[in-house]
Amino acid sequence: MKFHYIATEQSGKLAEGDLDATSHSEALQVLTGKGLKPTSVQEVKSISIGKEIFGQSVNVSDKVILTRYLSLMLGAGTDLFRAVDILVNDFSKPVLKSLLAEIKDNLSKGNPFYATFEKYPKYFSTVFVSLIKSGEKSGNLVEVLSNLSISLEKEKELKNKVTSALIYPLILLSMSFLMLILLVTFALPRIANVFLSSGVQPPIFSRIIFTVGLFLSKNALIVFPLGAILFAGTVYFLTKTHSGKRFVYFIGVHTPVIKNVMKQLALQRFAITLSSLMRSGLPIISSLEITADTVGSEELKTSLMRIAREGVAKGLTLGDAFHREQTAFPMVVVNLISVSEKAGHIEDILKTLANFYETEVDNSIKIMIAFIEPILLLFIGVLIGTVALAVIVPVYQLVGGV
Numbered sequence: 001m002k003f004h005y006i007a008t009e010q011s012g013k014l015a016e017g018d019l020d021a022t023s024h025s026e027a028l029q030v031l032t033g034k035g036l037k038p039t040s041v042q043e044v045k046s047i048s049i050g051k052e053i054f055g056q057s058v059n060v061s062d063k064v065i066l067t068r069y070l071s072l073m074l075g076a077g078t079d080l081f082r083a084v085d086i087l088v089n090d091f092s093k094p095v096l097k098s099l100l101a102e103i104k105d106n107l108s109k110g111n112p113f114y115a116t117f118e119k120y121p122k123y124f125s126t127v128f129v130s131l132i133k134s135g136e137k138s139g140n141l142v143e144v145l146s147n148l149s150i151s152l153e154k155e156k157e158l159k160n161k162v163t164s165a166l167i168y169p170l171i172l173l174s175m176s177f178l179m180l181i182l183l184v185t186f187a188l189p190r191i192a193n194v195f196l197s198s199g200v201q202p203p204i205f206s207r208i209i210f211t212v213g214l215f216l217s218k219n220a221l222i223v224f225p226l227g228a229i230l231f232a233g234t235v236y237f238l239t240k241t242h243s244g245k246r247f248v249y250f251i252g253v254h255t256p257v258i259k260n261v262m263k264q265l266a267l268q269r270f271a272i273t274l275s276s277l278m279r280s281g282l283p284i285i286s287s288l289e290i291t292a293d294t295v296g297s298e299e300l301k302t303s304l305m306r307i308a309r310e311g312v313a314k315g316l317t318l319g320d321a322f323h324r325e326q327t328a329f330p331m332v333v334v335n336l337i338s339v340s341e342k343a344g345h346i347e348d349i350l351k352t353l354a355n356f357y358e359t360e361v362d363n364s365i366k367i368m369i370a371f372i373e374p375i376l377l378l379f380i381g382v383l384i385g386t387v388a389l390a391v392i393v394p395v396y397q398l399v400g401g402v
Helices: 022-034 059-077 081-089 094-108 114-118 126-138 142-199 206-216 220-241 242-253 259-279 284-292 298-314 316-324 331-343 346-400
Strands: 002-008 012-018 037-043
Touching: 002 022, 022 037, 059 081, 059 094, 059 142, 081 094, 081 331, 094 114, 094 206, 114 126, 126 142, 126 259, 126 284, 142 206, 142 346, 206 220, 206 346, 220 242, 242 259, 259 284, 259 298, 259 346, 284 298, 298 316, 316 331, 331 346
Parallel strands: none
Antiparallel strands: 002 012, 002 037
16 A cells, blocks of 8 residues: 655654555554654555546557657656656646556666556557567667657547548438437327328338337337347447457458458558567567557468568568568568668668558548448438338328328
8 A cells, every 4th residue: 555644854844755555554653663753644545547537548649648748858858757757747637647656656666667558458559568668678768759659649640530531421320310210210100090090001011111110109118228228239249349349350351442441551550560669679570479469450460470480480581471471461562571671771661651551541541431421321211211102102092092
């Protein structure tokens, strides 16, 4: 347990600080043993970043700010412990304050800087930890933090582009389904009752839709909560479970246009990650294995593991190892890696490739949205048109029978 104390020294001066103890009484004994007269001893309530606090967690923006500020402060000559101490007081987000306080505590105990990040793989990837670890050991932490902030900023921008592009189709689909539910649940039952009371026999598809509308109207308090639970469960399964993510990945790689975006995203991650790891001084085999875990593509992951373990580890050059994986990587990537390895500037070429694929992803997203929008509109039109026909045809029958 950690305690914050305010005490009086024998000279009459006030002393303030933190200490570790198993209980409040032990903390008092420690202070007394140091010749201090404690006036206040309070337990410091720590917040674990392993859990979200009121919906808060360590997101990409937090990591960008953290790495950028630390890079600037270390570059200005501030030592690491002092820089972390300043940021503890500057940040207001509880999760970040807790993280920085834990980093400060670990540094004061002589533990390495990367050790705290390593404890939270949910928020800090293997790439992040490996880069910090490499920079700390090589004495190049300022440059590593600066490069990390730039890479994280690009990752954030790319995610924002994808999210922004999908917002309009999702809103369009949601509003259409809401309108359809309201129509089927509230409007159709009234129309259905009119036809039932008139003695007119509607067509079979009209009777089916009327029956669905009447059922939903009578059982709305049961059907809609169950539907909401089923929807939430499906979203959780697809986004949080391993099987669900594999299913989404399978659908994505077998869907035209979407599979191109996924492939380019994976290639962009491959290039920027491998470039950063190699630039930080990590061994090539470790860099390839860490990159394989981050690309987000099963095909590229398997290929990179083969390049590392069956190619480079057995004495092949990086270019030759990539030439054996031409089915997974485009020829332009393979050739550029082979040429740049001989020229001795492979990190720069990989960075250029990352920028190239970032632009390609942006263009592919625009094509994907142009492809999805008309399909959504057609789908919505068919749904609404079916309901409209279910109403219009019986109306003509009713009018014709008068």
